[in-house]
Amino acid sequence: MPTFALSRPTDHVFAYGAGVRFNTIDAAAAVLHNRSHEYIVGALPFDLDSPAALTAPTRFVRRPVRWQPDSPPLPTTAIKGFDPQPDEHVRRVDAAIRVLSDPRAALVKVVLARTVILRASAAIAPVDLLTRLVAADQGSNGLLVDLSSAGPHYTGTHLIGSSPELLVRKSGSTVVCHPLAGSAPRASDPAADRTNGQMLAASAKDQREHAFVVDAMAAALAPLCSDLDVPTTPGLTQTPNMWHLGTRIVGTVREPATTALDLAVALHPTPAVCGTPTADAREFILANEGDRGFYAGAVGWCDSAGDGEWMVGIRCAELSADGLTIRASAGGGIVSDSDPQLELAETSAKLRTILSALGR
Numbered sequence: 087m088p089t090f091a092l093s094r095p096t097d098h099v100f101a102y103g104a105g106v107r108f109n110t111i112d113a114a115a116a117v118l119h120n121r122s123h124e125y126i127v128g129a130l131p132f133d134l135d136s137p138a139a140l141t142a143p144t145r146f147v148r149r150p151v152r153w154q155p156d157s158p159p160l161p162t163t164a165i166k167g168f169d170p171q172p173d174e175h176v177r178r179v180d181a182a183i184r185v186l187s188d189p190r191a192a193l194v195k196v197v198l199a200r201t202v203i204l205r206a207s208a209a210i211a212p213v214d215l216l217t218r219l220v221a222a223d224q225g226s227n228g229l230l231v232d233l234s235s236a237g238p239h240y241t242g243t244h245l246i247g248s249s250p251e252l253l254v255r256k257s258g259s260t261v262v263c264h265p266l267a268g269s270a271p272r273a274s275d276p277a278a279d280r281t282n283g284q285m286l287a288a289s290a291k292d293q294r295e296h297a298f299v300v301d302a303m304a305a306a307l308a309p310l311c312s313d314l315d316v317p318t319t320p321g322l323t324q325t326p327n328m329w330h331l332g333t334r335i336v337g338t339v340r341e342p343a344t345t346a347l348d349l350a351v352a353l354h355p356t357p358a359v360c361g362t363p364t365a366d367a368r369e370f371i372l373a374n375e376g377d378r379g380f381y382a383g384a385v386g387w388c389d390s391a392g393d394g395e396w397m398v399g400i401r402c403a404e405l406s407a408d409g410l411t412i413r414a415s416a417g418g419g420i421v422s423d424s425d426p427q428l429e430l431a432e433t434s435a436k437l438r439t440i441l442s443a444l445g446r
Protein backbone atom coordinates (compact mmCIF):
# COMPACT_ATOMS: atom_id res chain seq x y z
CA MET A 87 0.00 0.00 0.00
CA PRO A 88 1.44 3.40 -0.89
CA THR A 89 1.81 5.91 1.96
CA PHE A 90 1.81 8.73 -0.61
CA ALA A 91 0.66 9.24 -4.19
CA LEU A 92 0.52 12.23 -6.50
CA SER A 93 -0.97 11.72 -9.94
CA ARG A 94 -0.68 14.47 -12.55
CA PRO A 95 -1.45 14.77 -16.28
CA THR A 96 2.07 13.80 -17.38
CA ASP A 97 3.53 11.77 -14.51
CA HIS A 98 2.77 10.07 -11.23
CA VAL A 99 4.61 9.43 -7.99
CA PHE A 100 4.05 6.59 -5.52
CA ALA A 101 5.95 6.37 -2.23
CA TYR A 102 5.97 3.51 0.26
CA GLY A 103 6.87 3.13 3.94
CA ALA A 104 7.90 5.80 6.41
CA GLY A 105 11.66 5.66 6.98
CA VAL A 106 11.56 8.82 9.08
CA ARG A 107 8.49 10.86 10.10
CA PHE A 108 8.46 14.64 10.52
CA ASN A 109 5.66 16.69 12.10
CA THR A 110 7.50 19.97 11.53
CA ILE A 111 8.39 21.45 8.18
CA ASP A 112 11.74 22.69 9.49
CA ALA A 113 12.87 19.16 10.36
CA ALA A 114 11.91 17.88 6.90
CA ALA A 115 13.50 20.88 5.13
CA ALA A 116 16.73 20.30 7.11
CA VAL A 117 17.17 16.70 5.92
CA LEU A 118 16.68 17.81 2.32
CA HIS A 119 19.24 20.60 2.69
CA ASN A 120 21.82 18.33 4.36
CA ARG A 121 20.94 15.57 1.87
CA SER A 122 20.56 12.88 4.55
CA HIS A 123 17.39 11.70 2.78
CA GLU A 124 16.70 11.79 -0.92
CA TYR A 125 12.93 12.38 -0.79
CA ILE A 126 10.33 14.01 1.43
CA VAL A 127 6.63 13.40 0.75
CA GLY A 128 3.43 14.40 2.52
CA ALA A 129 1.13 17.20 3.50
CA LEU A 130 1.32 20.66 5.04
CA PRO A 131 -1.68 21.63 7.21
CA PHE A 132 -3.83 24.65 6.38
CA ASP A 133 -2.57 26.38 9.53
CA LEU A 134 1.22 26.22 9.62
CA ASP A 135 1.09 26.30 13.46
CA SER A 136 -0.49 22.80 13.34
CA PRO A 137 1.56 19.61 12.85
CA ALA A 138 2.66 18.66 9.34
CA ALA A 139 2.49 15.08 7.96
CA LEU A 140 5.82 14.64 6.20
CA THR A 141 7.93 11.50 5.76
CA ALA A 142 11.13 10.31 4.19
CA PRO A 143 9.71 7.20 2.48
CA THR A 144 11.58 3.91 2.18
CA ARG A 145 10.75 3.72 -1.56
CA PHE A 146 9.91 6.50 -4.03
CA VAL A 147 8.83 5.75 -7.59
CA ARG A 148 8.19 8.43 -10.22
CA ARG A 149 6.91 7.38 -13.61
CA PRO A 150 6.95 9.93 -16.46
CA VAL A 151 3.60 8.82 -17.86
CA ARG A 152 -0.01 9.53 -17.09
CA TRP A 153 -1.77 7.06 -14.80
CA GLN A 154 -5.11 6.00 -16.32
CA PRO A 155 -6.51 3.30 -14.04
CA ASP A 156 -9.86 1.52 -14.22
CA SER A 157 -12.34 2.54 -11.56
CA PRO A 158 -12.72 -0.06 -8.77
CA PRO A 159 -16.05 -0.55 -6.94
CA LEU A 160 -16.38 1.00 -3.45
CA PRO A 161 -18.65 0.20 -0.48
CA THR A 162 -21.79 2.35 -0.35
CA THR A 163 -21.87 5.49 1.80
CA ALA A 164 -24.54 7.51 3.60
CA ILE A 165 -24.39 11.17 4.63
CA LYS A 166 -24.14 11.36 8.42
CA GLY A 167 -23.93 15.10 8.93
CA PHE A 168 -22.54 18.48 8.07
CA ASP A 169 -19.97 20.69 9.80
CA PRO A 170 -21.37 23.30 9.82
CA GLN A 171 -24.99 22.82 8.71
CA PRO A 172 -25.59 24.49 5.30
CA ASP A 173 -27.65 27.31 6.88
CA GLU A 174 -24.83 28.04 9.33
CA HIS A 175 -22.41 28.26 6.39
CA VAL A 176 -24.73 30.81 4.76
CA ARG A 177 -24.85 32.74 8.05
CA ARG A 178 -21.03 32.80 8.20
CA VAL A 179 -20.81 34.00 4.60
CA ASP A 180 -23.30 36.77 5.47
CA ALA A 181 -21.21 37.77 8.49
CA ALA A 182 -18.05 37.78 6.36
CA ILE A 183 -19.72 39.99 3.73
CA ARG A 184 -20.60 42.51 6.45
CA VAL A 185 -16.93 42.67 7.55
CA LEU A 186 -15.70 42.80 3.94
CA SER A 187 -18.08 45.69 3.21
CA ASP A 188 -16.81 47.74 6.18
CA PRO A 189 -14.32 50.27 4.81
CA ARG A 190 -12.52 50.32 8.19
CA ALA A 191 -11.81 46.54 8.06
CA ALA A 192 -8.51 45.39 6.52
CA LEU A 193 -10.08 42.13 5.27
CA VAL A 194 -10.95 42.18 1.54
CA LYS A 195 -11.27 38.45 0.81
CA VAL A 196 -11.82 35.38 2.99
CA VAL A 197 -12.31 31.75 1.97
CA LEU A 198 -15.00 29.93 3.98
CA ALA A 199 -15.44 26.19 3.87
CA ARG A 200 -17.81 23.47 5.07
CA THR A 201 -17.55 19.74 5.58
CA VAL A 202 -19.83 16.79 4.75
CA ILE A 203 -19.43 13.70 6.94
CA LEU A 204 -20.19 10.30 5.41
CA ARG A 205 -20.25 6.77 6.78
CA ALA A 206 -19.33 3.77 4.62
CA SER A 207 -21.09 0.37 4.81
CA ALA A 208 -17.66 -1.35 4.86
CA ALA A 209 -14.07 -0.14 5.09
CA ILE A 210 -12.93 1.93 2.09
CA ALA A 211 -9.36 1.15 1.01
CA PRO A 212 -7.55 4.50 0.62
CA VAL A 213 -5.99 3.50 -2.70
CA ASP A 214 -9.41 2.49 -4.11
CA LEU A 215 -10.83 5.97 -3.43
CA LEU A 216 -7.70 7.51 -4.98
CA THR A 217 -8.03 5.27 -8.03
CA ARG A 218 -11.68 6.25 -8.54
CA LEU A 219 -10.79 9.96 -8.32
CA VAL A 220 -7.94 9.61 -10.83
CA ALA A 221 -10.10 7.54 -13.22
CA ALA A 222 -12.82 10.22 -13.11
CA ASP A 223 -10.53 13.23 -13.70
CA GLN A 224 -9.73 14.38 -17.23
CA GLY A 225 -6.24 15.40 -16.00
CA SER A 226 -5.68 12.19 -13.97
CA ASN A 227 -5.12 14.40 -10.93
CA GLY A 228 -5.06 12.57 -7.62
CA LEU A 229 -3.42 12.72 -4.22
CA LEU A 230 -3.12 10.39 -1.25
CA VAL A 231 -1.22 11.01 2.00
CA ASP A 232 -0.97 8.77 5.06
CA LEU A 233 -1.30 11.45 7.76
CA SER A 234 0.21 9.33 10.59
CA SER A 235 3.32 11.54 10.81
CA ALA A 236 1.17 14.40 12.16
CA GLY A 237 0.74 12.62 15.52
CA PRO A 238 -1.58 10.22 17.43
CA HIS A 239 -4.77 12.05 16.39
CA TYR A 240 -3.96 11.25 12.73
CA THR A 241 -2.58 7.68 13.09
CA GLY A 242 -3.79 5.59 10.15
CA THR A 243 -5.86 8.39 8.62
CA HIS A 244 -5.47 9.48 5.00
CA LEU A 245 -6.03 12.61 2.98
CA ILE A 246 -7.33 11.62 -0.46
CA GLY A 247 -8.43 13.89 -3.27
CA SER A 248 -8.19 15.18 -6.82
CA SER A 249 -6.88 18.74 -6.69
CA PRO A 250 -6.72 20.72 -9.92
CA GLU A 251 -4.58 23.47 -8.33
CA LEU A 252 -0.79 23.50 -8.67
CA LEU A 253 0.71 25.43 -5.75
CA VAL A 254 4.26 25.14 -7.12
CA ARG A 255 6.44 22.87 -9.19
CA LYS A 256 10.21 23.24 -9.39
CA SER A 257 12.30 21.36 -11.93
CA GLY A 258 15.89 22.49 -12.28
CA SER A 259 15.82 26.24 -11.86
CA THR A 260 12.30 26.62 -13.32
CA VAL A 261 9.37 27.40 -11.05
CA VAL A 262 5.74 27.08 -12.19
CA CYS A 263 2.59 27.95 -10.22
CA HIS A 264 -1.00 27.71 -11.47
CA PRO A 265 -3.32 29.34 -8.93
CA LEU A 266 -7.09 29.00 -9.41
CA ALA A 267 -9.70 31.35 -7.95
CA GLY A 268 -13.09 32.36 -9.30
CA SER A 269 -15.51 29.51 -9.93
CA ALA A 270 -18.63 28.47 -11.81
CA PRO A 271 -20.29 25.04 -11.98
CA ARG A 272 -20.10 22.90 -15.12
CA ALA A 273 -23.47 22.20 -16.79
CA SER A 274 -24.50 18.96 -18.51
CA ASP A 275 -25.96 20.86 -21.51
CA PRO A 276 -22.96 21.90 -23.71
CA ALA A 277 -24.37 25.34 -24.57
CA ALA A 278 -25.22 26.13 -20.92
CA ASP A 279 -21.78 24.84 -19.92
CA ARG A 280 -20.03 27.16 -22.40
CA THR A 281 -22.13 30.07 -21.14
CA ASN A 282 -21.11 29.32 -17.53
CA GLY A 283 -17.44 29.47 -18.56
CA GLN A 284 -17.88 32.66 -20.59
CA MET A 285 -19.77 34.39 -17.78
CA LEU A 286 -17.03 33.44 -15.32
CA ALA A 287 -14.34 34.84 -17.63
CA ALA A 288 -16.32 38.10 -17.87
CA SER A 289 -17.19 38.40 -14.15
CA ALA A 290 -15.59 41.44 -12.47
CA LYS A 291 -16.22 39.92 -9.02
CA ASP A 292 -14.39 36.71 -9.93
CA GLN A 293 -11.54 38.62 -11.62
CA ARG A 294 -11.10 40.53 -8.37
CA GLU A 295 -11.14 37.33 -6.28
CA HIS A 296 -8.55 35.91 -8.65
CA ALA A 297 -6.28 38.97 -8.67
CA PHE A 298 -5.84 38.80 -4.87
CA VAL A 299 -4.29 35.35 -5.31
CA VAL A 300 -2.01 36.23 -8.23
CA ASP A 301 -0.79 39.43 -6.55
CA ALA A 302 0.02 37.64 -3.27
CA MET A 303 1.82 34.82 -5.06
CA ALA A 304 3.84 37.21 -7.25
CA ALA A 305 4.86 39.14 -4.10
CA ALA A 306 5.87 35.92 -2.28
CA LEU A 307 7.86 34.69 -5.29
CA ALA A 308 9.64 37.98 -6.08
CA PRO A 309 12.40 37.61 -3.44
CA LEU A 310 12.98 33.97 -4.47
CA CYS A 311 12.67 34.13 -8.27
CA SER A 312 13.95 36.20 -11.16
CA ASP A 313 12.31 36.51 -14.61
CA LEU A 314 8.83 36.21 -13.12
CA ASP A 315 6.20 35.96 -15.84
CA VAL A 316 2.81 36.89 -14.40
CA PRO A 317 0.09 37.15 -17.10
CA THR A 318 -2.29 40.07 -16.50
CA THR A 319 -5.43 38.21 -17.59
CA PRO A 320 -6.44 34.79 -16.24
CA GLY A 321 -7.43 31.89 -18.46
CA LEU A 322 -10.22 29.34 -17.96
CA THR A 323 -9.49 25.93 -16.41
CA GLN A 324 -12.03 23.12 -16.21
CA THR A 325 -12.47 20.08 -14.01
CA PRO A 326 -15.33 17.56 -14.43
CA ASN A 327 -17.43 19.66 -11.99
CA MET A 328 -16.08 23.23 -12.10
CA TRP A 329 -14.88 26.10 -14.24
CA HIS A 330 -12.11 28.21 -12.67
CA LEU A 331 -10.10 31.29 -13.52
CA GLY A 332 -6.43 30.28 -13.58
CA THR A 333 -3.09 32.00 -14.14
CA ARG A 334 0.15 30.22 -15.02
CA ILE A 335 3.08 31.96 -13.28
CA VAL A 336 6.63 31.04 -14.35
CA GLY A 337 9.96 32.10 -12.83
CA THR A 338 13.59 31.10 -12.26
CA VAL A 339 14.96 30.50 -8.75
CA ARG A 340 17.60 33.02 -7.72
CA GLU A 341 19.34 30.58 -5.32
CA PRO A 342 19.93 27.02 -6.57
CA ALA A 343 19.57 25.80 -2.95
CA THR A 344 15.88 26.87 -2.83
CA THR A 345 13.77 23.70 -2.82
CA ALA A 346 10.21 23.04 -3.96
CA LEU A 347 9.33 22.60 -0.26
CA ASP A 348 10.84 26.04 0.55
CA LEU A 349 8.72 27.56 -2.24
CA ALA A 350 5.56 25.80 -1.04
CA VAL A 351 6.09 27.16 2.49
CA ALA A 352 6.74 30.66 1.15
CA LEU A 353 3.49 30.59 -0.85
CA HIS A 354 1.10 28.73 1.49
CA PRO A 355 -1.65 29.58 2.38
CA THR A 356 -2.47 31.60 -0.74
CA PRO A 357 -5.62 33.76 -0.86
CA ALA A 358 -7.19 30.94 -2.95
CA VAL A 359 -7.75 29.02 0.31
CA CYS A 360 -7.22 31.71 3.01
CA GLY A 361 -7.78 35.33 2.00
CA THR A 362 -6.38 38.86 1.94
CA PRO A 363 -4.61 40.06 4.04
CA THR A 364 -3.46 36.55 4.99
CA ALA A 365 -3.20 37.13 8.77
CA ASP A 366 -6.69 38.70 9.05
CA ALA A 367 -8.26 35.99 6.88
CA ARG A 368 -6.55 33.20 8.86
CA GLU A 369 -7.86 34.71 12.09
CA PHE A 370 -11.41 34.93 10.67
CA ILE A 371 -11.25 31.29 9.50
CA LEU A 372 -9.85 29.93 12.78
CA ALA A 373 -12.48 31.86 14.77
CA ASN A 374 -15.39 30.68 12.58
CA GLU A 375 -14.39 27.21 11.38
CA GLY A 376 -11.81 26.00 13.90
CA ASP A 377 -9.06 23.61 12.81
CA ARG A 378 -9.20 22.69 9.11
CA GLY A 379 -6.62 19.93 9.53
CA PHE A 380 -5.12 19.13 6.13
CA TYR A 381 -8.01 20.45 4.05
CA ALA A 382 -6.73 23.58 2.22
CA GLY A 383 -3.15 22.66 3.07
CA ALA A 384 -0.61 21.49 0.50
CA VAL A 385 0.32 17.99 -0.70
CA GLY A 386 3.48 17.08 -2.52
CA TRP A 387 7.02 15.83 -2.67
CA CYS A 388 10.53 17.22 -2.87
CA ASP A 389 13.88 15.59 -3.65
CA SER A 390 17.31 16.49 -2.31
CA ALA A 391 18.14 18.30 -5.59
CA GLY A 392 15.24 20.64 -4.69
CA ASP A 393 12.88 19.45 -7.44
CA GLY A 394 9.31 18.66 -6.52
CA GLU A 395 5.64 19.44 -6.89
CA TRP A 396 3.04 20.64 -4.37
CA MET A 397 -0.72 20.78 -5.00
CA VAL A 398 -3.22 22.82 -2.99
CA GLY A 399 -5.08 20.37 -0.70
CA ILE A 400 -8.60 20.88 -2.07
CA ARG A 401 -11.30 18.60 -3.59
CA CYS A 402 -10.25 16.11 -0.95
CA ALA A 403 -11.43 14.19 2.10
CA GLU A 404 -9.95 12.77 5.28
CA LEU A 405 -10.61 9.02 5.60
CA SER A 406 -10.57 7.61 9.15
CA ALA A 407 -8.12 4.87 10.15
CA ASP A 408 -10.91 2.24 10.08
CA GLY A 409 -11.88 3.32 6.53
CA LEU A 410 -15.49 3.97 7.60
CA THR A 411 -15.74 7.75 8.09
CA ILE A 412 -15.12 10.31 5.37
CA ARG A 413 -14.93 14.06 5.96
CA ALA A 414 -15.06 15.95 2.65
CA SER A 415 -14.55 19.73 2.72
CA ALA A 416 -14.98 22.51 0.19
CA GLY A 417 -14.86 26.28 0.36
CA GLY A 418 -15.06 29.39 -1.72
CA GLY A 419 -13.62 32.88 -1.76
CA ILE A 420 -15.90 35.56 -0.33
CA VAL A 421 -15.61 39.23 -1.33
CA SER A 422 -17.88 42.17 -0.48
CA ASP A 423 -20.20 41.54 -3.47
CA SER A 424 -20.56 37.76 -2.98
CA ASP A 425 -24.05 36.19 -2.78
CA PRO A 426 -24.41 33.78 0.22
CA GLN A 427 -26.76 31.33 -1.56
CA LEU A 428 -24.50 31.17 -4.61
CA GLU A 429 -21.54 30.56 -2.29
CA LEU A 430 -23.36 27.63 -0.68
CA ALA A 431 -24.10 26.25 -4.17
CA GLU A 432 -20.42 26.68 -5.12
CA THR A 433 -19.30 24.53 -2.17
CA SER A 434 -21.88 21.89 -3.16
CA ALA A 435 -20.52 21.85 -6.73
CA LYS A 436 -16.95 21.49 -5.45
CA LEU A 437 -18.00 18.65 -3.12
CA ARG A 438 -19.19 16.71 -6.20
CA THR A 439 -15.57 15.63 -6.85
CA ILE A 440 -15.50 13.47 -3.72
CA LEU A 441 -19.20 12.60 -3.62
CA SER A 442 -19.27 11.29 -7.18
CA ALA A 443 -16.09 9.25 -6.59
CA LEU A 444 -18.02 7.71 -3.67
CA GLY A 445 -20.78 6.84 -6.15
CA ARG A 446 -23.20 9.48 -4.89
Ligand SMILES: C=C(O[C@@H]1C=C(C(=O)O)C=C[C@H]1O)C(=O)O
Nearest residue numbers: 266268269358400416417418419
Ligand atom coordinates in the same frame (compact mmCIF):
# COMPACT_ATOMS: atom_id res chain seq x y z
C1 LIG B 1 -11.24 26.41 -1.54
C2 LIG B 1 -11.50 25.66 -2.61
O1 LIG B 1 -11.20 26.03 -3.88
C3 LIG B 1 -10.45 27.20 -4.13
C4 LIG B 1 -11.31 28.39 -4.21
C5 LIG B 1 -11.80 28.84 -5.42
C6 LIG B 1 -12.78 30.00 -5.46
O2 LIG B 1 -13.04 30.60 -4.43
O3 LIG B 1 -13.30 30.31 -6.55
C7 LIG B 1 -11.39 28.24 -6.62
C8 LIG B 1 -10.44 27.30 -6.62
C9 LIG B 1 -9.68 26.96 -5.41
O4 LIG B 1 -8.54 27.76 -5.34
C10 LIG B 1 -12.10 24.30 -2.49
O5 LIG B 1 -12.27 23.63 -3.52
O6 LIG B 1 -12.40 23.89 -1.35
